[in-house]
Amino acid sequence: MNYPQSAYLHIPFCHRRCFYCDFPVVPLGDSARGDHGPGSNSIKSYLDMLFRDISLTPKGFPLATIYIGGGTPSLLSSSQVGNLLDHLRSHFGFQYGAEITLEIDPASFDKVSLEGFLDAGINRLSLGAQSFDDVVLNELGRRHSSRDLLEACDLIQDSFKSGRLFSWSLDLIKNLPCQNLVSWKRQLLKAISISPPHLSIYDLSIEKGTVFAWKMSRGELSLPNHDLSFDISRITSQMLKEAGFARYEISNYALPGHASRHNRVYWSGASWWGFGQGATACPWGKRFSRPRTRDLYKEWLVKQELALKKNSLDSIEKVQAIPFEDLLIVGLRRREGVNIKDLSRVLGWDNNQLKLNINLLKMFWEYPLEKGWIKQNGWRFYLTDPEGMEISNQILVQMLRWCEALNCSSSD
Ligand code: SF4
Numbered sequence: 001m002n003y004p005q006s007a008y009l010h011i012p013f014c015h016r017r018c019f020y021c022d023f024p025v026v027p028l029g030d031s032a033r034g035d036h037g038p039g040s041n042s043i044k045s046y047l048d049m050l051f052r053d054i055s056l057t058p059k060g061f062p063l064a065t066i067y068i069g070g071g072t073p074s075l076l077s078s079s080q081v082g083n084l085l086d087h088l089r090s091h092f093g094f095q096y097g098a099e100i101t102l103e104i105d106p107a108s109f110d111k112v113s114l115e116g117f118l119d120a121g122i123n124r125l126s127l128g129a130q131s132f133d134d135v136v137l138n139e140l141g142r143r144h145s146s147r148d149l150l151e152a153c154d155l156i157q158d159s160f161k162s163g164r165l166f167s168w169s170l171d172l173i174k175n176l177p178c179q180n181l182v183s184w185k186r187q188l189l190k191a192i193s194i195s196p197p198h199l200s201i202y203d204l205s206i207e208k209g210t211v212f213a214w215k216m217s218r219g220e221l222s223l224p225n226h227d228l229s230f231d232i233s234r235i236t237s238q239m240l241k242e243a244g245f246a247r248y249e250i251s252n253y254a255l256p257g258h259a260s261r262h263n264r265v266y267w268s269g270a271s272w273w274g275f276g277q278g279a280t281a282c283p284w285g286k287r288f289s290r291p292r293t294r295d296l297y298k299e300w301l302v303k304q305e306l307a308l309k310k311n312s313l314d315s316i317e318k319v320q321a322i323p324f325e326d327l328l329i330v331g332l333r334r335r336e337g338v339n340i341k342d343l344s345r346v347l348g349w350d351n352n353q354l355k356l357n358i359n360l361l362k363m364f365w366e367y368p369l370e371k372g373w374i375k376q377n378g379w380r381f382y383l384t385d386p387e388g389m390e391i392s393n394q395i396l397v398q399m400l401r402w403c404e405a406l407n408c409s410s411s412d
Contacts, residue, residue: 003060004283005095006265007088009050010276011073012294013043015108019141019211020173020204024278024292025071030143035077046277046294047080049301051087053275053290056304062093065262066100069126074104078116085121099124099166099261106144106152114155123166124260125156126200130173132190139177141211153194160197167258169198174236175229176204177221184232185239192243197258201236202251203229230390237386250333250389267334269327269343285346287322325403329396337375337382354379357406364402368395 014025015032028039066088068081076084081102094100101124102117109117117125131137132146144152159165170191174184191199204223206212215221224232237247245253249267252260265272274281278292291297324347331338340358349357358379365381368374373388374381374395383389 002271002284003058004271004273005061005064006262006270006272007063007066007092008262008272008274008279008281009066009068009084009088010274010279011068011070011076012046012277013039013070013075014072015075015105015143016141019139019215020207022207022210023071026294028075032075033077034075034080039075043076043080047076047084049298050084050276052301052305054087054091056301056308057091057273057275060092062095062098063088064095064098065265066094066098067103067262068101068122069103071103072105072108072128073102074108074113074117078113078120081117081122082120089121094121101126101260101262103128104152104156107148108144109152109155111155114159118159118164125165125168127152127156127168127170127196129153129170129191131176132187133183136176136179140173153196157194157196167197169200169260170194170196171200171202173202173204174232175224177223179224179232180228181231181235185235188236188239192239197255198260199240199245199253200251201253233390234386237389246335247385247389248335250383250392264334267330269322269331282322285322325400328399328403332381332383332396332399333392335382335385337380339378339380341379360405361399361402364398364405365395368398 012023012025013028013032015028015030017025017027026042028042031037032039032043034040034043066085068084073081085100088094100122102122103126104117105128129149129152130140130142132149134146137145137149153170156165156168160168172187172191174187204212206216206221206223212221240247240253244255246256246259247253248259249263252263254260269285271283271285272281273283274290276290277294277297278290280287280289282288291300324343327343327346328338331343340361341354344354344357361381362369362376365374368388368391369376371387373384373391375384375388383392383395388395
């Protein structure tokens with residue numbers, strides 16, 4: 001059996017909820033910490049559950065990538081991170097050179113805790129910077145200031161230069177309220193001047209139930225229009241290319257050798273383990289999520305433990321295979337795009353069906369193909385950078401209409 005070689009561990013705690021965030025996180029207050037003081041009991045009892053969750057999983061293959069995300073995992077103390085990794089290592093084993101990433105927020109760690117994280121085995125960090133502008137950070141509801149961010153970058157960059165840290169990513173958000181080309185260029189120049197080997201640049205999205213959605217409904221959010229948003233994306237791609245970064249996925253840019261190996265597992269459709277409240281796992285190409293609330297997660301663990309005692313653990317068998325459309329959506333985000341022949345194996349198409357269906361897809365994509373926003377190379381289709389990537393949503397919608405048409409014809 002082909003066991004997953006990657007694991008995601010979810011830490012659902014944050015100091016406070018940011019105004020744009022709809023993740024299932026538990027805000028513990030600005031002074032919360034993992035080892036003692038406010039919030040520490042919640043964190044400790046959650047970690048106990050996480051250990052139990054890991055223990056329930058078949059041992060399988062040693063891990064090649066591990067990602068501790070959240071939430072704000074840097075709320076944990078370095079010894080808690082170390083214990084978590086020890087538990088994971090003793091259960092699965094780690095491959096030589098495994099990539100072990102920790103998401104980390106400015107103002108939630110200092111030099112000593114950073115050293116502790118590295119001693120515990122973390123070798124890649126993903127820093128939730130979001131913006132270097134204090135006014136913007138305040139509007140986003142972030143806890144950190146630009147000064148905190150610059151200090152965090154200095155500490156991380158020192159560890160990177162000394163070789164203790166293999167790689168790190170700086171995450172920014174674009175298309176923010178009142179953003180213009182000049183202010184965004186300033187952000188990018190600042191980011192480039194810090195020299196992180198990896199940048200993740202996400203678009204702001206307005207999610208239901210957030211402060212931003214409420215402001216939007218009252219007409220209090222002035223977001224960049226389509227043209228400005230396109231210009232912001234174009235300039236991003238251009239400036240980062242000039243700085244030596246390759247855009248290997250719609251939102252991700254890396255210097256040579258620094259693409260995230262863990263994220264590529266998600267985008268390639270390979271398997272991974274997922275542990276923790278609300279975490280999605282995808283062992284053997286089948287995907288399922290653990291319950292999103294603490295109480296339901298606790299109940300789920302008890303049921304799984306009982307099932308394990310009776311030797312009838314059923315979580316894997318009852319889950320759904322990843323739908324073909326989902327494989328296409330995540331695959332098309334990558335620079336190399338999707339190989340329709342490879343992906344369609346799950347559908348059992350023969351060569352004739354494959355050719356007919358690809359011809360149909362090319363009819364749905366006639367305009368973007370003509371415009372050069374999508375390119376074809378054999379069975380592979382990929383978005384061009386920046387034009388295709390910037391209008392990826394429209395292209396994906398046309399692709400989903402193709403998938404719908406195929407479902408219709410197969411049910412006729
Ligand atoms: S720190 Fe991240 S996960 Fe936590 S509330 Fe803010 S955006 Fe959401």
